[in-house]
Amino acid sequence: MRTLAPGTLAVSCQAGPENPFHGPAGMALMAQAAEAGGAGAIRANGPRDVAAIRAVTDLPIIGIHKLGDPAGVFITPTYDAAVGIVAAGADLIALDATLRPRPDGQPVARQIARIHSELGVPVMADVDTLDAGLAARDAGADVVATTLSGYTNGRPPTGPDVELVRQLAAKLDCPVVAEGRIRTPEDVRSVCDAGAYAVVVGHAITNPMDLTARLVAAVPLS
Numbered sequence: 001m002r003t004l005a006p007g008t009l010a011v012s013c014q015a016g017p018e019n020p021f022h023g024p025a026g027m028a029l030m031a032q033a034a035e036a037g038g039a040g041a042i043r044a045n046g047p048r049d050v051a052a053i054r055a056v057t058d059l060p061i062i063g064i065h066k067l068g069d070p071a072g073v074f075i076t077p078t079y080d081a082a083v084g085i086v087a088a089g090a091d092l093i094a095l096d097a098t099l100r101p102r103p104d105g106q107p108v109a110r111q112i113a114r115i116h117s118e119l120g121v122p123v124m125a126d127v128d129t130l131d132a133g134l135a136a137r138d139a140g141a142d143v144v145a146t147t148l149s150g151y152t153n154g155r156p157p158t159g160p161d162v163e164l165v166r167q168l169a170a171k172l173d174c175p176v177v178a179e180g181r182i183r184t185p186e187d188v189r190s191v192c193d194a195g196a197y198a199v200v201v202g203h204a205i206t207n208p209m210d211l212t213a214r215l216v217a218a219v220p221l222s
């Protein structure tokens with residue numbers, strides 16, 4: 001079983017339909033590029049992308065399956081959503097473990113227990129707050145990640161939530177993963193100094209439109 005090693009920088013290879021890299025072929029290329037650059041794990045969405053990435057790398061894959069309403073619980077919202085991504089080759093399942101109501105009405109502890117017992121893989125809890133992180137660990141999560149900080153309370157997201165990483169790392173007896181809006185080497189160092197076990201980076205690596213737009217915006221108008 002492939003596991004997330006301490007000090008891993010994982011690359012989240014996800015692309016929406018607006019991104020020319022959208023789809024399994026593009027995501028497999030993105031994962032290969034990430035591995036060539038030294039990434040130690042890949043995060044990917046949906047059975048098709050996970051399978052395409054599994055075919056080109058032996059790195060650990062953090063699998064998710066986004067389903068339903070993006071304004072609610074939609075990162076692997078149910079046990080059933082996890083089944084296909086494990087079959088496709090994911091080594092670890094990430095799921096929304098915020099304290100919001102879940103679409104199937106089941107407690108997150110039940111989803112985690114079934115993933116453990118029926119699929120045999122560990123679970124990474126994507127949370128937004130310290131309380132959700134503590135609850136997720138109590139519910140059986142093996143790893144807790146800051147993925148959803150800034151996305152559930154209407155606060156405009158800016159940089160990474162370094163403070164949440166620090167709080168979770170101080171209170172939890174499991175690995176804490178920093179994820180969300182990490183864009184620079186300084187961001188990576190900040191979350192590592194705050195106690196992150198591993199770091200996941202998405203847009204700053206895998207969204208060339210954002211990267212281009214940031215630099216275009218810096219060109220002085222003539």
Ligand SMILES: CC(=O)N[C@H](C=O)[C@@H](O)[C@H](O)[C@H](O)COP(=O)(O)O
Pocket residue numbers: 012014064075147148151179180181182200201202203204
């Ligand atoms: C909030 C949400 O839905 N986050 C998603 C989780 O899988 C992805 O869209 C993010 O790209 C990923 O978390 C990495 O974060 P960033 O792209 O900021 O480095």
